[in-house]
Amino acid sequence: xxxxxxxxxxxxxxxxxxxxxxxxxxxxxxxxxxxxxxxxxxxxxxxxxxxxxxxxxxxxxx
Numbered sequence: 001x002x003x004x005x006x007x008x009x010x011x012x013x014x015x016x017x018x019x020x021x022x023x024x025x026x027x028x029x030x031x032x033x034x035x036x037x038x039x040x041x042x043x044x045x046x047x048x049x050x051x052x053x054x055x056x057x058x059x060x061x062x
Contacts, residue, residue, distance in 0.1 A: 024048050 018039055025035030025048055034056065038048050041055075049055075 021048060025052075028052060 021039040021042070022035045025038050028048065030038060038052055038056070042048055042052075
């Protein structure tokens with residue numbers, strides 16, 4: 001418990017939001033690297049946008 005008290009609350013808050021974006025990405029069918037890309041790219045409110053798949057298709061067209 002002491003080690004948890006040593007972690008600033010804001011750090012826990014940021015980690016939780018990022019984890020929620022990863023979870024949302026996995027629910028949308030993304031793999032780990034795709035979810036990481038989406039979580040970094042989108043700064044929305046805890047979830048990834050509905051346009052995510054279209055945005056990924058445009059971004060990663062060979």
